[in-house]
Amino acid sequence: MSADMAIRVLDESVGKKVLIKLKGGKIIRGILEGFDQHMNLVIKDSEEIVGEETNHLGTIVVRGDNVVLISPPPS
Amino acid sequence: MSADMAIRVLDESVGKKVLIKLKGGKIIRGILEGFDQHMNLVIKDSEEIVGEETNHLGTIVVRGDNVVLISPPPS
Amino acid sequence: MSADMAIRVLDESVGKKVLIKLKGGKIIRGILEGFDQHMNLVIKDSEEIVGEETNHLGTIVVRGDNVVLISPPPS
């Protein structure tokens, strides 16, 4: 078991652009500013992607239990 | 890991206007009066946004497990 | 963090009329008689609001995990 790998991948993504898929289908894109062990996230310069449109949301706090997956930028 | 960043962002938002997206699609706007570690929120001068309409709700307590994301005001 | 603010707002609402929105869209109105840290609520003279209709329910116990938000009366 490599229990700390999720944290390591997220740690390396801080300050970088990430794509986040939430339960219910919402997609968020922005700069990962921070996270905690519940996967609560702080995202800077965030935008919500709805089909072809994007809504600018600025800095947001995402409650971790909504997160399905986080896609860091290609390294 | 920067575990306290969500709390710091919320702390800095106390007394300011925030936008809150809840599970099920409800959107709340108002002044963040307080929060706790479950993301239970107290919102002052709150209004619920339903499509083009807004319903004034006054001061409300939001149970944290409904929160999807909190968007503080631009700093 | 102002962790006790939700409790303070609810404490100040005891004995007063509140509006409660539950998951699934149910709306309850009545006098807040008590609550606990799970947001289990006791509501007196409660009525359930369904569209234009209201069903009188008397005193009820609401299980906290159904609560979306509680709107105390204007102070």
Add this chain to the structure above:
Amino acid sequence: MSADMAIRVLDESVGKKVLIKLKGGKIIRGILEGFDQHMNLVIKDSEEIVGEETNHLGTIVVRGDNVVLISPPPS
């Protein structure tokens, strides 16, 4: 905070007729025989109300996490 009020209201309802609303819309009516801190309930002479019909269920154990609200009889 009046944390024990939900328990007191339920305690006073033991042996009396209650109406229970469950998640998913099920409604149960019967005599409250007992409950615990999870709101697991034992209901005697219970019946399930489906629209205009009622199904007699006898004594039942209801798992607490399904409970939305419990309406004790008028005191």
Add this chain to the structure above:
Amino acid sequence: MSADMAIRVLDESVGKKVLIKLKGGKIIRGILEGFDQHMNLVIKDSEEIVGEETNHLGTIVVRGDNVVLISPPPS
């Protein structure tokens, strides 16, 4: 509060025929062989009731968090 009543009712039902309603509407009928504090159940000679049809399932283990209610046989 009569916290052990659910357990007592289930204890008295061991070896007897019970009806179980699950989240999502599934109905199971069979002999209660055992249970634990999560309401995980072992049911012998079980059958799943789907409308007019019944599917024989034999002995099954039901994960407790799916249980809505358990209806012991008339005593």
Add this chain to the structure above:
Amino acid sequence: MSADMAIRVLDESVGKKVLIKLKGGKIIRGILEGFDQHMNLVIKDSEEIVGEETNHLGTIVVRGDNVVLISPPPS
């Protein structure tokens, strides 16, 4: 209360063919290789049953919170 009966029934099913019903209606059939107290399961030679079709999945790990019921083979 016979708290260890679910574990005993599952223990006796290790190495045998089981049928698993998951939340959302998915049905899995295969050889039970192992399980833990959360009902996380390892199933060998598994296949997913979708209506008339079966998809072969090989060895799989099923996260326990998806499990509705497990039907061991007739003993």
Add this chain to the structure above:
Amino acid sequence: MSADMAIRVLDESVGKKVLIKLKGGKIIRGILEGFDQHMNLVIKDSEEIVGEETNHLGTIVVRGDNVVLISPPPS
């Protein structure tokens, strides 16, 4: 009970191609880089399978509570 079997199967799958089915029907395919006891997963070279299409996602972190099942490669 063979409590550590899920972990052993996942451990043996690290560095290999896996198929992951998520709640809500999403399917992910990629190289398992790591996991923890909540089944949080790190997947490399991942792609999301939507019907006939595949979206390349690169390295992703999947929050464990979304996982239905993980299908390691044939051994």
